[in-house]
Amino acid sequence: MLNSQLLGELERIVGRDGLITSPEGRLTYECDMHTFYKGQPDAVVLPASREHVVEIVRACRQARVPIVPRGSGTGLIGGAMAPRGGVMVGMNRMNRILDVDLANRCATVEPGLINLWLSRAVAGRGWFFAPDPSSQMVSSIGGNVSTNAGGPHCLKYGITTNHVLGLEIVTGHGTLVTLGGKVWDRPGYDLVGTAVGAEGTFGLVTAVTVRLVHLPDAVKTVLALFSDIESASEAVSAIIADGIVPAALEMLDDVVIKAIEEGIGAGYPKDAGAVLLIELDGPRAEVEVQAERVAALCRARQALDVRVARDETERALLWKGRKEAAGAIGRVAPNFLLQDAVVPRSKLPDIMRAMRGISERHGVIFANVFHAGDGNLHPLICYDDQNPGELERAVAANEELLHACIALGGSVTGEHGVGVDKATKLPLQYGDADLNFMFRLRRVFDPDGVMNPGKILPSHPACGEGFRPERPALPAGTWV
Amino acid sequence: MTRVAGSTRAVGSALAALLGTDALVEDAGVLARFAVDGCTPRWLARPSTVDAVARVMALATDEGLAVVPRGSGSTLALGAPPARLDLVLDMSRLDRVLEWNPDDLTVTVEAGVALGALAKRLGPRRQFLPLDPPAADTRTLGGLTATNASGALRVRYGALRDLLLGVRFVQPDGVVTWGGAKVVKSVSGYDVPKLMVGALGTLGVLCELTLRLHPVPDVERTWLVTFVAAEHAQGFLAAILDSALQPSRVEWLNRAALARTGSPSAAAALAVSIGSVEAAVAAQGAIIGGLAAREHGQVMEAPVGWWDAYAQRLGAAPVVLRVATLASHVAGTVTDVERRLHGACVSGCAAVGSLDVSVAAGEADVRRAVDGLRAHLRPIGGHVVVTRAPVTLRQSIDPWGPVDDGAVGLMRAILSEFDPRRVLNPGRFVGGL
Numbered sequence: 001m002l003n004s005q006l007l008g009e010l011e012r013i014v015g016r017d018g019l020i021t022s023p024e025g026r027l028t029y030e031c032d033m034h035t036f037y038k039g040q041p042d043a044v045v046l047p048a049s050r051e052h053v054v055e056i057v058r059a060c061r062q063a064r065v066p067i068v069p070r071g072s073g074t075g076l077i078g079g080a081m082a083p084r085g086g087v088m089v090g091m092n093r094m095n096r097i098l099d100v101d102l103a104n105r106c107a108t109v110e111p112g113l114i115n116l117w118l119s120r121a122v123a124g125r126g127w128f129f130a131p132d133p134s135s136q137m138v139s140s141i142g143g144n145v146s147t148n149a150g151g152p153h154c155l156k157y158g159i160t161t162n163h164v165l166g167l168e169i170v171t172g173h174g175t176l177v178t179l180g181g182k183v184w185d186r187p188g189y190d191l192v193g194t195a196v197g198a199e200g201t202f203g204l205v206t207a208v209t210v211r212l213v214h215l216p217d218a219v220k221t222v223l224a225l226f227s228d229i230e231s232a233s234e235a236v237s238a239i240i241a242d243g244i245v246p247a248a249l250e251m252l253d254d255v256v257i258k259a260i261e262e263g264i265g266a267g268y269p270k271d272a273g274a275v276l277l278i279e280l281d282g283p284r285a286e287v288e289v290q291a292e293r294v295a296a297l298c299r300a301r302q303a304l305d306v307r308v309a310r311d312e313t314e315r316a317l318l319w320k321g322r323k324e325a326a327g328a329i330g331r332v333a334p335n336f337l338l339q340d341a342v343v344p345r346s347k348l349p350d351i352m353r354a355m356r357g358i359s360e361r362h363g364v365i366f367a368n369v370f371h372a373g374d375g376n377l378h379p380l381i382c383y384d385d386q387n388p389g390e391l392e393r394a395v396a397a398n399e400e401l402l403h404a405c406i407a408l409g410g411s412v413t414g415e416h417g418v419g420v421d422k423a424t425k426l427p428l429q430y431g432d433a434d435l436n437f438m439f440r441l442r443r444v445f446d447p448d449g450v451m452n453p454g455k456i457l458p459s460h461p462a463c464g465e466g467f468r469p470e471r472p473a474l475p476a477g478t479w480v
Numbered sequence: 481m482t483r484v485a486g487s488t489r490a491v492g493s494a495l496a497a498l499l500g501t502d503a504l505v506e507d508a509g510v511l512a513r514f515a516v517d518g519c520t521p522r523w524l525a526r527p528s529t530v531d532a533v534a535r536v537m538a539l540a541t542d543e544g545l546a547v548v549p550r551g552s553g554s555t556l557a558l559g560a561p562p563a564r565l566d567l568v569l570d571m572s573r574l575d576r577v578l579e580w581n582p583d584d585l586t587v588t589v590e591a592g593v594a595l596g597a598l599a600k601r602l603g604p605r606r607q608f609l610p611l612d613p614p615a616a617d618t619r620t621l622g623g624l625t626a627t628n629a630s631g632a633l634r635v636r637y638g639a640l641r642d643l644l645l646g647v648r649f650v651q652p653d654g655v656v657t658w659g660g661a662k663v664v665k666s667v668s669g670y671d672v673p674k675l676m677v678g679a680l681g682t683l684g685v686l687c688e689l690t691l692r693l694h695p696v697p698d699v700e701r702t703w704l705v706t707f708v709a710a711e712h713a714q715g716f717l718a719a720i721l722d723s724a725l726q727p728s729r730v731e732w733l734n735r736a737a738l739a740r741t742g743s744p745s746a747a748a749a750l751a752v753s754i755g756s757v758e759a760a761v762a763a764q765g766a767i768i769g770g771l772a773a774r775e776h777g778q779v780m781e782a783p784v785g786w787w788d789a790y791a792q793r794l795g796a797a798p799v800v801l802r803v804a805t806l807a808s809h810v811a812g813t814v815t816d817v818e819r820r821l822h823g824a825c826v827s828g829c830a831a832v833g834s835l836d837v838s839v840a841a842g843e844a845d846v847r848r849a850v851d852g853l854r855a856h857l858r859p860i861g862g863h864v865v866v867t868r869a870p871v872t873l874r875q876s877i878d879p880w881g882p883v884d885d886g887a888v889g890l891m892r893a894i895l896s897e898f899d900p901r902r903v904l905n906p907g908r909f910v911g912g913l
Contacts, residue, residue, distance in 0.1 A: 101808075102722065103718060103721075103722075103806075103807065103808035104806050104807050104808050104833075105721060105807070126722070126724075147667065148667045148671070150665060150667075154665070158638070158642060159665065159667070161671065161674070162638060162642050171890070175886060175889075176886070177884075177886035177887060177889075177890065178884055178886060178887070179886075179887055181861045182806060182860070182861060183804050183805065183806060183833060183860065183861045183862050183863065184804065184832040184833060184834060185628075185630075185802070185804040185832075185833075185834050185863065186804060186861075186863050186883070187863060187865050187880040187881060187883055187910045188678075188880070188883050188887060188888065188891050188909075188910040188911075189675055189678070189679055189683075189890075189891050189894060190628075190641055190674045190675065190677055190678055191887055191890060191891070193641050193671055193674025193675070193677070194670065194671060194672075194674050194675045196671065196674075197667050197670070197671050198670060214721075214722065214723065214724055215724065216724055216726075217724035237583055240583065240584070240585065241582065241583040243606060243607070243695025243696070244695070245585075245694070245695065282726050282756075282760075283724070283725070283726055283756060283760040283763060283764055284760075284763070285756075285757065285759035285760035285762075285763045286726075286756045286757050286759075286760035288759075289757040289759065289760070290757070342661070342663045342665050342666055343663065344581060344584045344586070344662070344663055345583070345584050345663075345664070346581060346583035346584045371665070374663075374664045374665040375584075375663055375664070375665070376665050409662055409663065410661075410663055411661040411663050411665070411666035411667075411668050412668045413666065413667050413668045414663075414665040414666060414667065415665060415667055416667070417667055418667070418668060418669065422668065425668075426668060426669055429661070429668055429669075430658065430668075430669065431658065433651075433655045433656065433657050433658075434657050434658045434659065434669075434672075435669075436655075437651070437655075437657050437659070437672065437898075438669050438670045438672065440897050440898065441670055441672075441675070441894065441897070442670070443897070444890065444893045444894050444897050445890070456669060456670070457669070
């Protein structure tokens, strides 16, 4: 519970309508889309300006109370939730587009702005914001920045960090700092690149300058049908190995196809064992040639059929199916775990074979819909929490799959982030020295450990939070 | 680690014991050739393994030695002269390509691998690391990363921050550390590789790098478009950026830069490359012609080898500046440079506002010009970094220029966290770090 002095201070900062303390009001904020992890904040504040954010951080820091940022709450990692209580800072009221500068191909926005709204605001003039997480119609750009979000078209265009030029953040010291900006190059450490993906543990983002990208001349969407997921995986590896980097290269397996078709009906053939959704964009002549090469490569890998979306309506429908796939899985099973591990893309056939074995051993269904082009898996591991033992089997299968991905040289998370979900998994990928480096980096931005504690880094049994520092902490404020 | 007495002799023996005598140079004649800004080191270490680098750094921290890591030695004049120097760490023996996965478009190299050598390895598979800073063939990947070198190709492929996926480095105290991943997509933990790019080796000695590769386009052609006035070149640049063209290079050249590359004389020019399948290159070339005509530009196709000449444009100029401006302000910035530094060769990545200025001018003139340019660029957030200049000039001017207080405070705090004894490159980095 927060003391009344802090609550009074928070109310003074954001006003009565910007402070939520009732149990039913706070319930909404107890988890992100990974509903497995729950933790209610003691209070939720809704700042309307950077000045509010500075004051909130200072007040919480003084009271040594955890600060947890939240955008739209669409994360998948146990990120925008408060495992240790404290104050949640909802950024939704800070959702303005502050500046659009097409001559310099960038825009500056507040963190609560919905991803798709930015693209909509500039589409008429021929531009878009490239990072396109499937949640883009609801997720906020601040959340995208915090998790370094990806999306289908990141294969060609890069993930969020490749599109952030500048950040304004309030660090754990309660200091407003401007990092980077419209000018691409600047002397010193790349603090923008370092802070993107820090999940609120370095500070709260109050403004973001992002790159905008010109819409392509032409877009072609190809659907390739395969009898099974292994041969589709072979085709993915063949396309990349041939030197073609499509805008997007997505895989859907039979379980997902069926679920989508029984739901919104996106036009995927129900009897296919797997489909590849391949999008090529760019200059028209390039798109034409690459589409033919891709089709030939798929046929050489035993594709049953290769189709091209005839018009924008058909293309949009194929994508709608893809982006709502996770929701459609509700038809298959009431609950699922979602994995976000990565393998080198040449190892896709290996991991798919391994997955079949894991599925059989644990008696669980994997539904696959993922960013095949960059080896970023998203198996939905289905279970029914009403049936005793199913959850445990799903957890065990998930764990085994994660280890298999790492054994192939992969990563524990490709685009969703770490949160509390993957914090304990980082040691699979990093040694103590590597984690210690990260811990010390975090402490520079947050010496008191108030910024989103419990997220990203695993706890060390010896000292509770993070790895034991090698040297005593610097006195607070030595550099401010 | 057992402490050794701090005398040159005792430390030298300890280094020899760690490295073996063939990897440690104490000969005064050789050491003089490895001087940095006139400071001659007491030792030159030439490790050939990461472990040896780690042992040297652990000893350096224990003894409070000042260490300057060195790749090919081409860019040691970047930054302020070192505050102290005891040991130069020559990384050129770590020169193995460790793991090339052509089907994944990734490669892991040791930091001493030269860019040109890597290109030769990758070429037969029609893959490349799209990085083309001026005259960089013999530069090492560690050096290129530490200095965040970039060239024309960044407009399409990004800079090193976008290409570096993973990094193994040795912290100042000798701890071998890994950051990032070997796959093309990973957000596990903090993005440590980003922190190491352009850090001038102040946070760790770069030892191994995992890099993203790209396929070589089927065909690449370059059009050189010359203009009678910089304003027209600016108009053409804006039109290129506000189009669906996918250029791989959009470089600005002023009159001196055109002369340096043996190109036709004009007030300003843009060199635009398109790399794609043949039909798409031709189609985009036609669009470039149309956009050029609107600004009264003269279009010619650049001859084969033109980019090689362009790569040598900075030559042996005594002073080189890297100017960061906005894409919308390139013409104004170039004109301002020309006004302050008569005869300066100005060229660079116009699409992102990154310009290289090379000039032979007196120190007082350069100092005045840099001060003036910095003031001119401050309102738009631009910067001027002195990337090459005589020592005396770099002693009398901050080669990095001012950095925002908040940002530099964080940089100082990061450095104090990881290198409290200032072992790596003391005094050379921004803000006197």
